[in-house]
Amino acid sequence: MKQPLRVAVTGAAGNISYAMLFRIASGEMLGKDQPVILQLLEITPALDALKGVVMELEDCAFPLLAGIVQTDDANVAFKDIDYALLVGARPRGPGMERKDLLEANAAIFSAQGKALNEVASRDVKVLVVGNPANTNALIAQRNAPDLDPRNFTAMTRLDHNRAMAQLAGKTDSTVNDVKKMIIWGNHSSTQYPDLTACTVNGKPALDLVDREWYEATYIPEVQQRGAAIIKARGASSAASAANAAIAHMRTWALGTDENDWVSMGVYSNGEYGIAEGLIYSFPCTCTNGDWSIVDGVDVSSDFSKEKMAATEQELSEERDAVAHLLP
Numbered sequence: 192m193k194q195p196l197r198v199a200v201t202g203a204a205g206n207i208s209y210a211m212l213f214r215i216a217s218g219e220m221l222g223k224d225q226p227v228i229l230q231l232l233e234i235t236p237a238l239d240a241l242k243g244v245v246m247e248l249e250d251c252a253f254p255l256l257a258g259i260v261q262t263d264d265a266n267v268a269f270k271d272i273d274y275a276l277l278v279g280a281r282p283r284g285p286g287m288e289r290k291d292l293l294e295a296n297a298a299i300f301s302a303q304g305k306a307l308n309e310v311a312s313r314d315v316k317v318l319v320v321g322n323p324a325n326t327n328a329l330i331a332q333r334n335a336p337d338l339d340p341r342n343f344t345a346m347t348r349l350d351h352n353r354a355m356a357q358l359a360g361k362t363d364s365t366v367n368d369v370k371k372m373i374i375w376g377n378h379s380s381t382q383y384p385d386l387t388a389c390t391v392n393g394k395p396a397l398d399l400v401d402r403e404w405y406e407a408t409y410i411p412e413v414q415q416r417g418a419a420i421i422k423a424r425g426a427s428s429a430a431s432a433a434n435a436a437i438a439h440m441r442t443w444a445l446g447t448d449e450n451d452w453v454s455m456g457v458y459s460n461g462e463y464g465i466a467e468g469l470i471y472s473f474p475c476t477c478t479n480g481d482w483s484i485v486d487g488v489d490v491s492s493d494f495s496k497e498k499m500a501a502t503e504q505e506l507s508e509e510r511d512a513v514a515h516l517l518p
């Protein structure tokens with residue numbers, strides 16, 4: 192049996208975590224031969240609820256679950272961890288402006304970045320799910336100067352999966368037929384779901400759908416899918432978000448499929464002209480536990496340039512709004 196890996200999850204008593212922890216513990220994230228120790232972080236008032244979740248985890252008697260830590264102290268939760276799924280975040284309250292939300296979360300993610308810097312494994316892989324995910328990832332990364340900035344990522348896999356499913360539905364195919372989807376930019380309504388490189392059953396996706404549908408229906412529906420779920424369900428995406436988080440980590444750890452890629456919010460080194468240092472969603476491949484941005488995607492059309500710049504602009508504005516909190 193392999194040595195257990197340590198996986199931290201924050202917001203562990205929340206909705207997404209409830210749909211996620213049991214799957215991590217059953218081996219769906221890191222493999223059916225990989226034991227895990229779950230290190231669960233919550234705020235103090237939610238520790239009782241967390242205790243209930245832990246009781247349920249125990250009652251599943253998962254063979255791969257080698258231990259559980261439950262705490263309200265980030266330095267305990269992040270001690271020696273190999274993976275961190277940062278799900279817990281401050282939701283937007285009544286009367287809260289976007290700037291207030293950014294600041295409230297900046298405080299949380301700067302403290303968690305510092306704790307990761309202090310106590311996590313030097314190779315820790317961090318996924319930020321809590322919104323605003325890209326900027327929260329940036330804040331955590333900037334507060335962890337001793338860790339490689341490449342180890343901090345933000346989740347756009349849910350957007351990627353939504354975009355695949357919508358396209359499969361429209362072209363009367365299945366998600367297995369859809370390859371090379373791209374979400375560029377921010378996990379927000381400015382994201383750019385790009386079909387330029389995408390294929391369905393080996394055929395260019397843009398030959399199979401009309402341009403009008405792509406621009407006026409498809410792109411806005413992918414961008415607004417989260418809001419549509421809230422409207423229909425009365426609560427935000429939880430199971431699909433959990434599924435995407437598990438998929439993001441599994442791909443990062445175990446690799447991408449041949450001839451395909453995924454979308455990940457990762458540190459920009461200036462690729463595709465995107466400002467260095469932003470956490471921007473790019474098409475990525477993963478091998479040996481490392482990601483790389485796919486080179487050479489055609490972004491030369493005015494449409495792509497404009498959409499990629501708009502979401503970059505939003506990320507720059509988010510970064511500027513919390514600049515006074517960045518080291």
Ligand code: NAX
Pocket residue numbers: 201202203204205206207208232233234237278279280281282299319320321322323324346347349350378417427428429432
């Ligand atoms: P919930 O409100 O159900 O759960 C959040 C949990 O986080 C709560 O239990 C809360 O006590 C805890 N928490 C708050 N501050 C914390 C802190 N400082 N340390 C540790 N725990 C803390 O929300 P849920 O539905 O689980 O959503 C969690 C986050 O995911 C939200 O920010 C949400 O906006 C974001 N999402 C991100 C998505 C993405 O694609 N990147 C999609 C789904 C989701 O909307």
